[in-house]
Amino acid sequence: MPTALDALKSRLFDVNALNAAMAMLDWDQQTYMPKGGASARAEHSSLLARMAHEAFVSEETQRALEEAAKEAEPGTDEAAIVRNTQRNMKLRTKFPAELVARKSKLSAEGHEAWVTARANNDFQTFAPILAELFEITKEEANLLGYENHIYDALIDMYEEGATHAQCQAIFDEIRGPIVQLVKDIKESPNQPDDSFLYGEWPNDKQREFTEWLLKQIGFDLDRGRQDTAPHPFCTGWSVGDIRLTTRFKDYLPSALFGTLHEAGHGMYEQGSPMAWDRTPLAGGVSLGVHESQSRLWENIVGRSEAFITWMLPTLGSYFPALADTDPKTMYCATNKVEPSFIRVEADEVTYNLHVMVRFEVECAVLEGKLAVKDMPAYWNSKYEEYLGITPRTDSEGCLQDVHWSMGSIGYFPTYTMGNLLSYQFWNCLEKDLGDTDALIARGEFRPILEWLIQKIYRHGAKYPPQELVPMVTGKPMGAADYLARLSQKYRSVYGI
Amino acid sequence: MPTALDALKSRLFDVNALNAAMAMLDWDQQTYMPKGGASARAEHSSLLARMAHEAFVSEETQRALEEAAKEAEPGTDEAAIVRNTQRNMKLRTKFPAELVARKSKLSAEGHEAWVTARANNDFQTFAPILAELFEITKEEANLLGYENHIYDALIDMYEEGATHAQCQAIFDEIRGPIVQLVKDIKESPNQPDDSFLYGEWPNDKQREFTEWLLKQIGFDLDRGRQDTAPHPFCTGWSVGDIRLTTRFKDYLPSALFGTLHEAGHGMYEQGSPMAWDRTPLAGGVSLGVHESQSRLWENIVGRSEAFITWMLPTLGSYFPALADTDPKTMYCATNKVEPSFIRVEADEVTYNLHVMVRFEVECAVLEGKLAVKDMPAYWNSKYEEYLGITPRTDSEGCLQDVHWSMGSIGYFPTYTMGNLLSYQFWNCLEKDLGDTDALIARGEFRPILEWLIQKIYRHGAKYPPQELVPMVTGKPMGAADYLARLSQKYRSVYGI
Numbered sequence: 001m002p003t004a005l006d007a008l009k010s011r012l013f014d015v016n017a018l019n020a021a022m023a024m025l026d027w028d029q030q031t032y033m034p035k036g037g038a039s040a041r042a043e044h045s046s047l048l049a050r051m052a053h054e055a056f057v058s059e060e061t062q063r064a065l066e067e068a069a070k071e072a073e074p075g076t077d078e079a080a081i082v083r084n085t086q087r088n089m090k091l092r093t094k095f096p097a098e099l100v101a102r103k104s105k106l107s108a109e110g111h112e113a114w115v116t117a118r119a120n121n122d123f124q125t126f127a128p129i130l131a132e133l134f135e136i137t138k139e140e141a142n143l144l145g146y147e148n149h150i151y152d153a154l155i156d157m158y159e160e161g162a163t164h165a166q167c168q169a170i171f172d173e174i175r176g177p178i179v180q181l182v183k184d185i186k187e188s189p190n191q192p193d194d195s196f197l198y199g200e201w202p203n204d205k206q207r208e209f210t211e212w213l214l215k216q217i218g219f220d221l222d223r224g225r226q227d228t229a230p231h232p233f234c235t236g237w238s239v240g241d242i243r244l245t246t247r248f249k250d251y252l253p254s255a256l257f258g259t260l261h262e263a264g265h266g267m268y269e270q271g272s273p274m275a276w277d278r279t280p281l282a283g284g285v286s287l288g289v290h291e292s293q294s295r296l297w298e299n300i301v302g303r304s305e306a307f308i309t310w311m312l313p314t315l316g317s318y319f320p321a322l323a324d325t326d327p328k329t330m331y332c333a334t335n336k337v338e339p340s341f342i343r344v345e346a347d348e349v350t351y352n353l354h355v356m357v358r359f360e361v362e363c364a365v366l367e368g369k370l371a372v373k374d375m376p377a378y379w380n381s382k383y384e385e386y387l388g389i390t391p392r393t394d395s396e397g398c399l400q401d402v403h404w405s406m407g408s409i410g411y412f413p414t415y416t417m418g419n420l421l422s423y424q425f426w427n428c429l430e431k432d433l434g435d436t437d438a439l440i441a442r443g444e445f446r447p448i449l450e451w452l453i454q455k456i457y458r459h460g461a462k463y464p465p466q467e468l469v470p471m472v473t474g475k476p477m478g479a480a481d482y483l484a485r486l487s488q489k490y491r492s493v494y495g496i
Numbered sequence: 497m498p499t500a501l502d503a504l505k506s507r508l509f510d511v512n513a514l515n516a517a518m519a520m521l522d523w524d525q526q527t528y529m530p531k532g533g534a535s536a537r538a539e540h541s542s543l544l545a546r547m548a549h550e551a552f553v554s555e556e557t558q559r560a561l562e563e564a565a566k567e568a569e570p571g572t573d574e575a576a577i578v579r580n581t582q583r584n585m586k587l588r589t590k591f592p593a594e595l596v597a598r599k600s601k602l603s604a605e606g607h608e609a610w611v612t613a614r615a616n617n618d619f620q621t622f623a624p625i626l627a628e629l630f631e632i633t634k635e636e637a638n639l640l641g642y643e644n645h646i647y648d649a650l651i652d653m654y655e656e657g658a659t660h661a662q663c664q665a666i667f668d669e670i671r672g673p674i675v676q677l678v679k680d681i682k683e684s685p686n687q688p689d690d691s692f693l694y695g696e697w698p699n700d701k702q703r704e705f706t707e708w709l710l711k712q713i714g715f716d717l718d719r720g721r722q723d724t725a726p727h728p729f730c731t732g733w734s735v736g737d738i739r740l741t742t743r744f745k746d747y748l749p750s751a752l753f754g755t756l757h758e759a760g761h762g763m764y765e766q767g768s769p770m771a772w773d774r775t776p777l778a779g780g781v782s783l784g785v786h787e788s789q790s791r792l793w794e795n796i797v798g799r800s801e802a803f804i805t806w807m808l809p810t811l812g813s814y815f816p817a818l819a820d821t822d823p824k825t826m827y828c829a830t831n832k833v834e835p836s837f838i839r840v841e842a843d844e845v846t847y848n849l850h851v852m853v854r855f856e857v858e859c860a861v862l863e864g865k866l867a868v869k870d871m872p873a874y875w876n877s878k879y880e881e882y883l884g885i886t887p888r889t890d891s892e893g894c895l896q897d898v899h900w901s902m903g904s905i906g907y908f909p910t911y912t913m914g915n916l917l918s919y920q921f922w923n924c925l926e927k928d929l930g931d932t933d934a935l936i937a938r939g940e941f942r943p944i945l946e947w948l949i950q951k952i953y954r955h956g957a958k959y960p961p962q963e964l965v966p967m968v969t970g971k972p973m974g975a976a977d978y979l980a981r982l983s984q985k986y987r988s989v990y991g992i
Binding site: 012013016018019020021022024025028032033034035036037038039040041043044047048051220221222223224225227237238239240241277278 | 509510512513514516518519520521524528530531532533534535536537540543544547569716717718719720721723733734735736737773855958
């Protein structure tokens with residue numbers, strides 16, 4: 001006899017199918033869609049979003065959820081599905097279908113408008129639609145409700161339990177040491193030259209080499225693939241089908257570390273138990289934990305001296321200009337720290353300063369202290385303050401990222417949380433595995449991936465981040481591991 | 497105030513969004529999906545198909561349709577939407593859910609059994625399930641109802657208004673002349689050598705050249721794209737986003753004419769008025785008319801001496817081995833006629849004989865004159881009779897095509913209708929445009945495409961084929977144009 005849980009799962013499978021379809025429509029939009037497809041795509045996505053919303057918040061699903069909640073034994077996967085669905089139901093039932101459809105349509109249009117605005121360095125044509133997106137976000141926050149700060153309502157959607165005060169505390173803790181570290185680095189006499197990393201690197205070689213990298217570190221290409229997109233991302237619709245994107249530029253590390261970054265997201269997704277496929281337990285638990293995995297593979301593994309030394313001979317065989325490069329030179333060049341304009345191309349040290357700027361800009365607009373049309377000047381002044389540089393154009397300033405254009409506002413601090421967590425997890429991994437540099441130097445990534453699967457990936461979205469992080473590391477998320485190792489690494493690279 | 501028609505359109509937009517999503521899932525499955533994605537893809541597609549069916553046959557849609565029918569002015573686009581939806585509703589509501597589920601299950605099992613049977617050349621393990629599929633098809637035909645022949649109910653689903661008698665008449669008319677033409681060709685002393693078309697043609701060159709071809713003939717790459725798939729097809733989800741696929745093999749014409757074929761389908765789809773996007777009026781009207789366009793561009797344009805002569809210099813610049821090929825040699829080689837076993841690889845002359853065999857086999861089984869288990873012998877005797885060759889195995893005989901195994905029985909004659917119509921349309925086009933060979937020889941395809949847009953494409957699915965064909969050609973579909981021009985062309989190629 002079908003149980004209440006079966007009934008709930010069956011409803012959730014319908015919602016999952018609609019979400020999967022939307023994810024694929026979005027993947028296609030960013031990878032292969034011809035421009036003529038944009039207007040119908042916006043309509044299709046909006047209608048599917050409305051249907052997914054309606055199916056999820058429907059009376060049948062709500063009734064099934066109530067019944068299943070009585071039936072599920074505490075501690076079981078079923079109880080986790082119920083908990084997860086209850087949280088999601090709370091978030092979703094606060095938004096009327098009309099608002100969901102309006103936002104979806106506006107986001108699709110916003111994306112197209114942003115592409116044009118960035119290409120033309122023309123913020124003001126994008127400003128009205130961005131202002132609308134901020135207004136719709138405020139509507140959402142007000143519907144969700146919050147106690148202390150409007151940001152609390154937003155960031156909780158992406159990182160369960162996170163608050164404006166917590167973000168503020170993190171930035172307050174890291175701001176001083178990082179600004180100081182950047183300053184010390186700037187004054188060091190040992191400035192690496194990375195000009196040799198710029199060149200005409202054939203796209204097909206970049207494709208082949210990054211696919212080789214994926215295989216080496218353990219991203220399963222039978223259960224995923226890599227394509228290219230202007231703004232790399234990772235998505236998926238099944239534990240067996242995870243899609244990465246990267247991009248090929250004249251600055252070679254863009255593809256190398258972009259691939260490692262998205263592969264970190266992808267391996268996390270691939271690490272969920274297949275039995276959870278299409279349920280709410282499959283996939284990562286939060287953006288912060290997700291980002292910890294992309295940053296771990298990109299920075300802690302990928303930008304280590306051991307990894308660079310291991311990778312270099314093969315890299316040289318794909319790109320003969322690098323065949324004679326000394327590993328130490330390569331290591332220092334790929335860890336060059338220099339204040340720059342584009343977050344996704346920022347080095348590991350300055351990265352969080354970019355996040356901090358965006359957090360402060362978002363808060364200023366949400367608090368009503370800043371009009372969207374005045375954003376560029378405000379944005380630029382923050383860059384001057386924290387990074388000591390001023391964007392020359394809005395395209396390399398506040399137009400740089402895709403997220404706002406798609407209505408994603410209020411989650412940037414999860415990037416910084418990811419950076420913190422990557423080192424917090426890594427310190428535990430190192431304690432268990434011992435000499436990780438030796439493993440990496442031999443290209444033995446399996447023990448590292450296996451540790452992450454056992455400790456983190458196989459739990460999917462079962463435990464909320466505030467449970468998962470102490471379960472793995474014995475303590476709540478903090479900045480100490482991150483600050484210590486960052487300082488240690490970069491003071492060594494720069495001999496300071 | 498929203499009208500009943502608005503209400504109907506709104507319901508149909510929902511169904512359209514679900515169908516668009518399914519089309520994209522299917523496109524991805526055949527182009528890019530990693531193998532690990534298969535099981536979730538099957539579930540997602542099946543759930544979306546159920547949702548689309550439920551949304552279409554829902555009480556709300558049926559009520560909106562009834563109201564809209566009262567409101568729509570005869571002759572308007574709205575009336576055509578109503579008519580189209582009424583027909584579709586009739587087809588969709590005749591089958592009880594139990595039968596739909598039973599067929600879906602049987603088709604999935606059938607497909608699996610067919611894959612194994614074909615791989616093992618073992619028809620008899622597939623026969624019982626194929627017999628069941630024929631039985632379920634008979635059930636469907638009985639539910640749909642028919643006056644004269646069970647086939648009437650089936651083919652009407654694919655080609656509105658087509659009947660068994662009509663198919664029979666067509667095949668009776670073309671059987672003799674084509675069998676005679678094949679015989680005469682076989683006895684001709686002038687047998688073209690096409691061995692030079694086999695070679696190692698680099699995939700990237702095949703991609704670049706076929707994309708160049710697409711641009712020349714007028715397929716709009718801003719509103720579509722071309723990828724590769726094992727079995728080429730054309731699909732789409734918007735007038736602004738039509739997807740073609742082709743394949744790159746060691747037999748170069750496979751890509752060239754495959755691309756032209758799918759582009760014919762694609763340009764027909766792109767030619768619908770943008771104002772009809774996402775409505776039932778956008779896109780082609782029937783399988784037969786659709787096939788007329790793919791065959792027109794593939795065979796009448798693409799395999800003409802003028803086209804080959806025009807294309808050859810550019811082809812030679814992409815494939816140096818062909819740089820010195822004589823146009824006449826190329827023309828004859830790409831029009832080589834030779835009886836063979838596999839329909840999808842057949843030349844233009846023998847192609848309809850393959851279709852005829854399948855039609856006769858289907859009818860014999862549906863009429864109860866042939867038991868499924870005895871099909872191979874019957875099939876082989878027909879190949880002997882019409883093509884003068886006997887399949888050596890059932891895998892290259894009655895097991896060759898996927899369609900039956902998935903329960904698609906009763907639409908093969910639309911391929912032949914497409915061939916007939918392609919020449920019937922072309923004769924009218926030629927009457928209006930004059931010397932089409934001169935246009936083609938100069939690479940001026942725009943007048944040809946424009947004529948097709950004005951006469952056929954811009955009407956989308958507004959007029960049923962029995963109205964459209966006389967509207968364009970002044971007479972109902974017939975075989976005369978086809979037979980005359982086929983004979984003329986191939987007697988000239990073979991000097992007979």
